[in-house]
Amino acid sequence: MAQQALPARDARLGRPIGTVGADSPVGGVVLLLPGGEPESTRRGSPLLATAAIRPLARRMVRAAGEDSLLAHVVHYRCRGWNGEAAHPVADTTWAVDEVVRRYGDVPVCLAGMDMGARAALRAAGHPAVSSVLALAPWLPEATEEPVEQLVGRQVLLAHGTDDRHTDPELSYRLAERAKKINADVCRFEVHTDRHALRHRRPEVLELSMDFVLGTLCGRDFSRPLQDALAAPPPLGLRMPLAAGFGQRPR
Template identity: 40%
Template sequence: MAQRPASAAVLVLHGGRETGTGPPPSGPLNLPGTRMLPFVRAVSRATRASGDEVLVRQVRYAHRGWNGARADPLHDAVAALDVLREEAGEELPVVLLGHSMGARAALRAAGHPLVRGVVGLAPWCPPGDPVTQLAGRDIVLVHSNRDRMTSPQATQSLTARARRAGARSCMVTVRGGDHAMIRRAAAWHRLTTALVTGLLGSGSLPGPVGAALALPPTAEPTEGTLDLDADLGPGPFQDRTGAAR
């Protein structure tokens, strides 16, 4: 039986370093890449269960770091999107799923014609990064309030700037989480899967997220910021405790 053509795709971009021109290690030694495997598996299971033919691929980096103006992972992301366009055509909707440096690359690559949305986990959002490329896209950023590697305040600021630039954007705070997404791991996985499949149309987007994405450009940053426990729970996105730790 011939395989049905893909109806959508998810590109997964793992984290990295601020600087580092050497290639990432391979296999399990690439810890940032390994960290995203549970997300890859969860999204793949969910899209299969929906009956949709969704490609889920991890982007391979040529270099470990962002490396200043070189923005190396951005070019890797764009190259992966161009490959998808060659394989599946101009109409393939793509959601970018990135963590930390990978989320920064996803946000910067969101102007590519295939991209419909970005889900950024613990994103690295420097204040001067552009947002005009996010116009017309759905942007959901998820950040722990205890993150010590990247700034949740910077994420909230970028969410508001993106909305003013024409994006549909919001932020979800995971109380008691951490940058590596190990604390409250199950909640991170379930929420991320719901966001990705919801943006693709393979599942239902959480109601409060949909409402936040519909806010007008003039909305205050706090209006577009949701709390996982207070606004989305209790429910399927909770871990076993159902509360911040």
């Protein structure tokens, strides 16, 4: 089926989340990739796009402290994936190029949810990308998704076991394929949680922050994250996210 023509407009970066002093260069950048729809050439709503991921960004940049982390939401040209066109992937690649143009040679983490998680995984081959955080990724064809671009990146997937919108078993299959060529892949299962991961949001935020600060700022990973990365499949790809994660001394 022919692809719909995309209106002439550009992707853009949202305002930076976080502040960096004049004498303190940016240490790393998180690009936040919101969800979307399988097919649509309409522009997405900036408010809806950022509502689910801004709390994560604010928490990350606060916790980074003197490591000078910034975050930007990526506003796609349109809200749809649109088949082979995969518009969010091109928009994400543009966004990484724009980060390099603005901030220089800094490490970038692609952090996406739903369709944004798929875009993050696809665009991971950019030389500036050091890590990928994929929350409840939409992977309609997990066995056909490329994984070679993940080599050399640290990758964390997390998925609610009761997700009825995106199939958690498909994210497991992709993680399993990726793990065969890249040891730095792990996946957490959020038991009884659904697509939006609201039920265990504090733990998901803590896990995400732990991963991003470790990959961009050189912080030590928590013991559960270390164990997940070190464990062979299936253990390291079906790691349960414990209740109270990040709320107890590590």
